[in-house]
Amino acid sequence: VGIWFIYSSVKKEVNLAQIKSEFISNVSHEIRTPLALISMYAETLEMGRVNSPEKAREYYQTINSESQRLNAMVDKILNFSRMEKGRYKFKTEVCNLYNICAEVLGNYQEHYNGADISFNADSLLPEILADKVSVSEALLNLIDNAVKYSRDNKKIEITTGHEDRMCFVEVKDNGIGISKKDQKHIFDRFYRVTRQNLANEVKGTGLGLSIVCETMKAHKGRVTVQSKPGAGSSFRLYFPVIRKSN
Numbered sequence: 001v002g003i004w005f006i007y008s009s010v011k012k013e014v015n016l017a018q019i020k021s022e023f024i025s026n027v028s029h030e031i032r033t034p035l036a037l038i039s040m041y042a043e044t045l046e047m048g049r050v051n052s053p054e055k056a057r058e059y060y061q062t063i064n065s066e067s068q069r070l071n072a073m074v075d076k077i078l079n080f081s082r083m084e085k086g087r088y089k090f091k092t093e094v095c096n097l098y099n100i101c102a103e104v105l106g107n108y109q110e111h112y113n114g115a116d117i118s119f120n121a122d123s124l125l126p127e128i129l130a131d132k133v134s135v136s137e138a139l140l141n142l143i144d145n146a147v148k149y150s151r152d153n154k155k156i157e158i159t160t161g162h163e164d165r166m167c168f169v170e171v172k173d174n175g176i177g178i179s180k181k182d183q184k185h186i187f188d189r190f191y192r193v194t195r196q197n198l199a200n201e202v203k204g205t206g207l208g209l210s211i212v213c214e215t216m217k218a219h220k221g222r223v224t225v226q227s228k229p230g231a232g233s234s235f236r237l238y239f240p241v242i243r244k245s246n
């Protein structure tokens, strides 16, 4: 037993070291692209090498949107760390899951130009107790993944509904899918499926689904996945319905 204990704790440490180094490398990759764009465009503007106001505006817009991307990533890492330590302040209120989804899609649809997103929603949902900010963030993580892990002809269907005193929102894609083996690990922090089999390398930190998990735990709900390699995936977030006191 003693030897096994030493072996398994050494193995755990090696795994942790590997996970840590992969995470640092993934984050560095994620930071590098927006930083390179920001500094290239800022330098070109500073040198006065942009000769039309339209071009200059385009460059400023890129600098702005890339800075927002960096900000979003830093927020993601900080939020995950707060949630993991139980320090994230979930501010729950009575709300309707349909309204949260409609708001998220209204605000962010322009970010997903390459994808055909449909919203088949049941607006007559029972009420739930939810922290709108973190639930929106969780939903965005799922939509983000549906876009990232799909090839051409990206079709994403978002559905809301309710069953057995639970309300749910489903995000379904026609992307690359996830093997049964990987489905067991995708909610682990930092875990990324290595062989994405996509033409371009897909960037990520491996934190998105862990954040979704922490958020659902805080809401006493759950997240489920159904997927088949090559056929697409569908993720569902379930929230308990508020019991009406008679």
Ligand code: ADP
Residues within 6 Å of the ligand: 141, 145, 146, 149, 173, 175, 176, 177, 178, 186, 191, 192, 193, 194, 203, 204, 205, 206, 207, 208, 209, 210, 233
């Ligand atoms: P990230 O996307 O930053 O790698 P996530 O925690 O969001 O991290 O996802 C973990 C892994 O799960 C991803 O690296 C990807 O391999 C897999 N995955 C998540 N969502 C999907 C999806 N919709 N289709 C296929 N694979 C997915």
